[in-house]
Amino acid sequence: MxxxxxxxxxxxxxxxxxxxxxxxxxxxxxxxxxxxxxxxxxxxxxxxxxxxxxxxxxxxxxxxxxxERFELPGLWLNSEELHALLAAQQLLARSSGGMLSAALAPLQQRVEKLLDAHSGGKRWPVERVRVIPHRIRRMDENAFRIVASSVLERRKLAFDYRARSTDEKTRRTVSPQRLTHYRDNWYLDAWDEDREGLRSFSIDRIAGARFVDGGARDVAEDDLNAHLAGSYGIFSGAPKGWATIRFSPKAARWVADEHWHSQQQGRFLPDGRYELKVPYSVPRELLMDVLHYGADAEIVEPKALREQLRAHLQLALSNYGDG
Missing domain, CATH: 1.10.10.10 (Winged helix-like DNA-binding domain superfamily/Winged helix DNA-binding domain)
Incomplete structure (x- = not known):
C-alpha cells in the first residue's frame, strides 16, 4: 500500500x-x-x-x-505540493508589499512544519523564491482587513473614497461583492447603495472604512461578470466595441503568449505580425497597454480609437520640442 x-x-x-x-x-x-x-x-x-x-x-x-476529539484530516500534501504551496505563500506575502505577511505567518509555519516531517528538519531556502512587485500602490493594512472581512462576512460597508481620476472625495455605502487582485493591486467590487449600481473601488483610495448595520446585498455572479469583467481590464461596463491591434514580428513573440482578455482573439499574419482583437469599454487602459509597445504596435480598428492613440502620441511628442 x-x-x-x-x-x-x-x-x-x-x-x-x-x-x-x-x-x-x-x-x-x-x-x-x-x-x-x-x-x-x-x-x-x-x-x-x-x-x-x-x-x-x-x-x-x-x-x-x-x-475522541481528533479527526484525521481528509487531505494532506506530498513534498512537491507543499513546496508549491510554500512558494505561493511567498508570492502572495511579497507581492502585497508585506501587508499580508503577519496574516499568512501561521500558514507558512504550518507548511514548514509539514515539510520538516518529510525531510527530518531540513531547512527550505524560501529566499530563493523571488517576487519583484511592479508599480504596486501603497495601501492601508487596516482598510484592507476591514474590506476583506466585509466581503467574506457579507456585511455592509461605509468608507470615504477619493477617485484617482477627479480627486473628488465622496462618502460611499456599499454591499461588498468580491475582492479582485489585478496587476499587483487590490480592488473591491461592490453594489453602491446610493447610486444603485455596481462599482469597482481601488482599495488604496479607501479611507475610514467601517461596518454598518445590515447584511450585504448579493448580486448574481453572472451579473457581476457581465458588468465588471465584460470589457477590457479593470474598468467596468459592457463592451462598447472591439479593438484590432497589430504587432510587429518582434513583439509578436511576446504578445502571442499574453492574456489580455478572456474573450480575446489572436492570429499570426503571413508576414510574421500578430493580430489581436479584444473587447473594450473605457479605452484608457487599452491605450496604455498599446503605448507600452511603442512603434511595435498599431491600432487598426476602430477609427475613433486609432485617432485617440494618434492624439496621445502627438501630445507626447510635443513634450520633446526643440524649445
Whole structure:
C-alpha cells in the first residue's frame, strides 16, 4: 500500500486499540519495514497532530482523552505540493508589499512544519523564491482587513473614497461583492447603495472604512461578470466595441503568449505580425497597454480609437520640442 493508505490504516489501528500496539504488529498489519513504521508514526503525530503516545518498546496508542476529539484530516500534501504551496505563500506575502505577511505567518509555519516531517528538519531556502512587485500602490493594512472581512462576512460597508481620476472625495455605502487582485493591486467590487449600481473601488483610495448595520446585498455572479469583467481590464461596463491591434514580428513573440482578455482573439499574419482583437469599454487602459509597445504596435480598428492613440502620441511628442 502507498503512504496515504498506510497512514489511514495506522490511524485506524491506533484508534481501535485498547492497549499499546507493538511495532512488530504494525509491521505485519501495514506490510512495511520497522523504519517505515517509525516514520509514519512521526508523520501522524508531528504533521497531522494525532495524539500518539508510547514508544518502540511498549508500543504506541492514542491518548484516551484526546482520541475522541481528533479527526484525521481528509487531505494532506506530498513534498512537491507543499513546496508549491510554500512558494505561493511567498508570492502572495511579497507581492502585497508585506501587508499580508503577519496574516499568512501561521500558514507558512504550518507548511514548514509539514515539510520538516518529510525531510527530518531540513531547512527550505524560501529566499530563493523571488517576487519583484511592479508599480504596486501603497495601501492601508487596516482598510484592507476591514474590506476583506466585509466581503467574506457579507456585511455592509461605509468608507470615504477619493477617485484617482477627479480627486473628488465622496462618502460611499456599499454591499461588498468580491475582492479582485489585478496587476499587483487590490480592488473591491461592490453594489453602491446610493447610486444603485455596481462599482469597482481601488482599495488604496479607501479611507475610514467601517461596518454598518445590515447584511450585504448579493448580486448574481453572472451579473457581476457581465458588468465588471465584460470589457477590457479593470474598468467596468459592457463592451462598447472591439479593438484590432497589430504587432510587429518582434513583439509578436511576446504578445502571442499574453492574456489580455478572456474573450480575446489572436492570429499570426503571413508576414510574421500578430493580430489581436479584444473587447473594450473605457479605452484608457487599452491605450496604455498599446503605448507600452511603442512603434511595435498599431491600432487598426476602430477609427475613433486609432485617432485617440494618434492624439496621445502627438501630445507626447510635443513634450520633446526643440524649445
Amino acid at each position: 502507498d503512504r496515504y493508505e498506510r497512514i489511514i490504516a495506522l490511524h485506524r489501528h491506533l484508534q481501535a486499540a485498547r492497549r499499546p500496539v507493538t511495532v512488530a504488529r504494525l509491521q505485519d498489519e501495514l506490510g512495511c519495514s520497522r523504519a517505515t513504521v517509525y516514520r509514519d508514526i512521526a508523520f501522524l503525530r508531528d504533521a497531522l497532530m494525532a495524539p500518539v503516545v508510547g514508544d518502540g518498546e511498549a508500543g504506541f496508542h492514542y491518548d484516551k482523552d484526546e482520541a
